[in-house]
């Protein structure tokens with residue numbers, strides 16, 4: 001371990017991790033080591049390739065999702081990576097081939113064939129995804145061949161997801177998911193683009209956000225052909241080639257699909273974010289500008305003004321209470337980190353620590369540009385680093401996902417889940433109000449009276 005304090009970042013670090021942490025000192029470009037395999041033994045917060053693929057595809061609600069591997073991989077279920085559906089809920093069931101020693105020795109293809117056939121008979125899905133895990137990859141099962149056979153026999157799309165856990169990090173899982181989804185999109189192929197139409201890529205409808213965002217686009221006068229993959233259906237994904245534009249949030253996970261559709265069908269894409277008022281408004285405006293239609297632009301302006309006016313009085317109350325508080329942000333994708341910096345700024349709060357699991361160099365350039373001088377930027381962090389940073393920077397609230405929650409609570413720091421365990425929508429205009437409310441309620445929760453802030457010698461946030 002080394003002490004990293006030459007840039008004013010007090011941190012005990014594994015030496016190889018040094019380059020992954022940097023301090024924004026001015027407005028110039030900075031450097032950070034990123035987009036690399038996690039350091040063995042550093043206890044990365046990242047998930048594996050299979051988990052990355054699963055989170056992207058699982059919201060397809062009328063598909064069968066079968067995990068070809070040992071039962072342990074299947075603990076990664078809808079219950080911890082929820083996504084809401086307005087109709088069928090087959091995606092909530094988790095199926096596994098439960099590979100055991102005998103299958104490892106003799107191969108698991110027969111078992112996979114039998115499981116698929118039985119499940120299709122029992123659940124009558126509109127399609128099926130078969131996820132490869134580490135063991136399936138190691139024993140060399142030909143998942144593609146089994147899927148092709150079952151597809152032919154049953155007359156529905158059965159799609160292999162090449163997500164063997166060992167072949168990279170979560171980013172490789174996103175790529176595997178996009179290949180599988182494009183496999184489905186290509187069944188429908190490209191038809192003449194429907195005028196004023198679009199696909200929503202990269203919203204997973206964790207707590208109903210997709211419904212809010214979809215409604216905004218429809219109020220603008222646009223037709224949403226497919227939402228991939230929040231609240232989506234197999235047939236809807238197969239129609240995605242009919243859209244005139246792909247609008248991509250969570251670009252780390254879905255940009256591969258957008259690029260594949262652009263190459264194959266010439267469908268352009270726009271990167272957007274629905275997190276925070278500025279980013280939400282800016283995203284709708286950019287989509288309206290793309291279509292260059294006066295009526296759509298006018299409706300968009302009206303929509304934005306109406307939403308902002310309705311929220312402002314309540315937001316102003318939270319802003320007064322939260323002004324000057326300090327936040328740390330550690331999320332999967334960098335797009336959300338950038339949006340959260342702006343969202344906190346709109347609440348008169350400061351982000352002192354910001355990081356992502358899977359950011360690339362260009363993502364960190366965006367984070368650096370959005371962050372205030374003095375902000376610590378961290379790539380692929382581990383719990384020890386996050387805990388030290390929270391303490392040394394006097395953080396009042398930590399925004400992260402399920403794996404970061406206990407790190408914050410053990411230190412007596414408030415927490416906001418901006419990931420798959422959230423139960424209230426935190427995107428869109430109304431989502432920003434929910435976000436302000438969650439941040440406020442967590443910081444000012446009476447529970448902090450009983451849990452002193454660890455290591456800082458500070459009183460808890462409540463009552464300070």
Ligand code: SF4
Pocket residue numbers: 048049050051069072073132133134135164165166
């Ligand atoms: S795919 Fe491999 S790394 Fe991922 S959960 Fe399964 S065994 Fe673990």
